[in-house]
Amino acid sequence: MKISRRQALASATAAVAASAFPRFAFAQGAAIKLGTIADTSGPLQPFGTQKLQCIQLAVEEINAAGGLLGRKIELVTYDAQSSDQLYAQFAQQIALRDRVNVVHAGLQSSSREVIRPILRRANALYFYNTPYEGGVCDRNAFLTGTTPGQLLANLLPFMIKKFGKKIYVLAADYNFGQLSEKWTRKIAKENGAEVIASEFFPLDVNQFGPTIGKIQAAKPDFIVNTFVGPGHAAFYGQWAGTGMKKQIPIASQTFGEAGEHLRMPQELSEGIFVCYNYFEELNKPANAAFLERFRKKFGTNYGYVSDLGMSEYMGVRIWAEAVKKANAIEREPVIKALEAGLSVDGPGGTMKADPKTHHFVFDMHLAECKSRKFEILQSFDQVPPTNPDGVCDLLKNPDTNQQFEPKL
Amino acid sequence: MDYAAIFLIQVAYAIASLALISVGLAVIYGMMRVINFAHGEFLMLGGYAVILPVQAGVNIWIAMLVIAPVTVGAFGVVVERLVIRPLYGRVIDTVLATWGLSLLLIGLASAVLGYYQEGSKPPLGSVQIGAYRESGYTFFVIAVTLAIMAALYLGLKRTRFGLLARGTMQNPAMAAGLGVDTGRIYAATFGLGAALSGLAGGILAPISGVVPVIGATYIAKAFITVISGGATVLAGTASAAAMLGAVNQVVTFLATPVVGEVALLAAAIILLRLLPAGITGRLFRGGV
Structure with missing residues (x-):
């Protein structure tokens, strides 16, 4: 309870301390802190903005439904400006100064590999919510994006x-x-x-x-x-x-994830094939309801929600579910709750934790771009993540910390 | 055989685009000894001066060949008056001032326009060469670069403005003594360099797209070309672009784009070791 003692001290020294440390003055001690680092400016802006919006929506919905364990979630946000160096700096701040309860951050795999060791050292539970090249095996990290074994x-x-x-x-x-x-x-x-x-x-x-x-x-x-x-x-x-x-x-492997198909002449995007775990075009009641909430919050001019944004939304949702199951906010019980094979339903279908790898099982959809829309050609139910030869087993070897590469 | 044709066309294109992105910088550096660090952002502005009017319904050729050079040229005249004029002869200070301008323009473009880049297809369709296809726009870039170089040559060599400009650059005090308004010549020359940069940015916009940081992609290559070319504006830019562009593209074909860039830099280093004053420090002296 180090933090609350510090806060008690801060409020005792009243105005001076409060103005010197506005963050402490703001936090009431009851809020759960969710830290995020996103690229909301710079060349990666179209990706990062969408991802941050999805986190904001997920947090707002959880708070509107009464929060987590009776506490509100407070979002701590940093803009890494499309720079891996800033990721390193903000990861330190978010873990050591802000002392957030969980971090949902990272877009490019390079940024993930910058912050993952920092958060592991600081024992800050980390969610990387982006489709990526697969293989990361780290007990402190959960990877809620798709892997090559799925895509x-x-x-x-x-x-x-x-x-x-x-x-x-x-x-x-x-x-x-x-x-x-x-x-x-x-x-x-x-x-x-x-x-x-x-x-x-x-x-x-x-x-x-x-x-x-x-x-x-x-x-x-x-x-x-x-x-x-x-x-x-x-x-x-x-x-x-x-x-x-x-x-x-x-x-x-990436087309349309920043809504590129909406901003280029139809002739350029026509007939490109992709395979993701989420499309705006998915014809499901839960998806229609999600998009309506999204448009209500961010207007109709928001671009496109792809599997990138949806991974953030679902990452926050499944973390929240784990907190509820564990009835605790600390790292260890939350990891245990996820390792019990937790699953949640979302706009794109059900996602289920794979306990050994800290990755997730999804429904995948194969689509072709037609008239600036993705037309779903085929769906694959509950596809497991990449784990060739079962090399990653965090239940048996919790100290593993490496990224496994495919053997050719 | 047809693959060889594609190869040669691509090499010509690499040379032309290198000359295109460098010529505006060469005019400003070669004639005025002002190092314009905001050159990349002049190219970026030229790109937006095409993309934004086209989105508003303006014909792409008018946007590219008229609006882009006129807008960026006018902007250049303003920059010369406000930023450059008090700093003539102070090279380090102009570097700092134009670098600041570069950061300001990138920041403004990021804040106002953002990175939601519109995709586009270059106009002019494609050409069949044997079993291969090449974009018609590739030929347009080569042709328009040749036309710009020819017009610049005639403008500097045959017109009154060209004579006054070259005279002013050679000996400003003498030119002023003979009644030339050197202030106006400086402003016009800087404006010309900016207009050429705007035109180049506009011509490349339909191929490469435009984002606020696109200047960074071009500026290093442009500087290397101008420095390798040496003091003579046209002959220097043309000869350096021919050499470096060819090295870059041939190696890119044989290996990868990364190795191509490395080869370009290596060639420039070797060149400057052998000819410290650039190509025109030794060859083509007395040209324009």
């Missing part, structure tokens, strides 16, 4: 069957793109297909002329891309401008 493992067999066995990979040049490319090669091989070439692009690359020439020379049956950010988005225009759009189909 690529359903998208690639569909593409291989429909278009052929030669794959060309275009990926962002950091851990997300690099490891996703390895998964693509592994899953392609398991399905009798082959990655004939892979190219990696730093995030500021926005000229793809030579690549488009090389793709034409290699003649793949389809392209798999792991593009991130506005620079890479220029590819779609250059690809269509070269007249290749109708020749070679594209499957993407």
Whole structure:
């Protein structure tokens, strides 16, 4: 009860201390603190804004329903401005100064790997709510986004069957793109297909002329891309401008997650294949109700809610459910409650904790972009997360702390 | 055979786009010895001067070839009057002042316009070359860069303004003594450089899109090209762009975009080691 003693001291020294430490003056001691770091400015703004909005909505809904354990949730928010350095700084502040009860943060895999060790050292329970390259095995972390075992493992067999066995990979040049490319090669091989070439692009690359020439020379049956950010988005225009759009189909691991398809000419997005655990277009009553609440809070001009935002919403929801089940806010009982295989229903379907890996089981949906909307082609019920050969088992080996990579 | 054609077209395109993004900076640095750190943001403004009018229904060619250079040129004249003029001859101070301007413009664009980039497809369709396809816009960029360089050559060499400008840059005191209004020449030259940057940003906008930080993608390459080119504006920019653009693109084709960038930087370092005053410090001296 260190914090409340400090607060008692602060209120005893009255106005002086209160003005020197406005945060202590604000907190009433009863509120549960949920910390978040999001990129709400800079190049990742379209991703980060959506993610923060989903967290805000989830917290507001929980508070409106009476809060958690009779206490209100207070949101502590930082804008990392699309910079991994700021992630490091804010993770320290959020864990050590703000002493939040849980952290829901991170967009790019690089930012996750910056803050995950900091939060682990500080014993601050961490939720990473973003689809990513899979494999993180850390008892302090729960990863509520989809992994390649859910996304690529359903998208690639569909593409291989429909278009052929030669794959060309275009990926962002950091851990997300690099490891996703390895998964693509592994899953392609398991399905009798082959990655004939892979190219990696730093995030500021926005000229793809030579690549488009090389793709034409290699003649793949389809392209798999792991593009991130506005620079890479220029590819779609250059690809269509070269007249290749109708020749070679594209499957993407990221397209539409920032609502790109709503901001580009229809001709550029038509016929791109994706596979996520959530789309605005999902035809479910729970989804319609969610979108209505979302529009009511943020207006009709909010862009698009993708699996990125939904992962945040569901991440907060399942954490709250674990707190209720444990009847405690401390890290250990909450982890135990989640490790009991907790599940919650949401707008995209049921998500269920996978106790061994701290990842989650989802319904996945395969879709094609048509007339600026995602048309669901196929759904896969309750797909388990990536865990090749069961290497990650946090129940048996709670001290594991590493990211497992696919074996080729 | 047709792959070789695509390869050569892409190399020509890389050279042209390098010359395009550098020429505005070359005019301002080469003629006025002002290091404009906000050059990347002039390109960014040129991009928005195309994207925003097009969204409002303006014809893309008018936006690109008229609105972008005129707007950014006018902005350049204002910047010269307010920021640059008190700092002539003080190189470090102009670097700081234009760097501040660069940060201000990025911040304003981030706050006002944000990063919700509109996707676009370059106009002009595509061209079939044997079994391959190439965007028609690639040829447009190459052609328009050649036209800009030719117009700039004629403008500097054959017009009265060109003569006065070159005279003022060579010896401002003598030019003033002969009755030239050097203040106006400086303002016009800076405006010309800014207009060329705006035009370049506008032409590249339909291919690469525009975000507030896009200047960072271009500025390093533009500076390296201008420094490698040396003191002579046109011959320097053209020769440095030809060399560095070719190295960059050939290596990008053979390896990856990352290795291509490394090769460009390595080539520039070797070049400046051999020719410390840039290409035109030794070759093409006395040109424009």
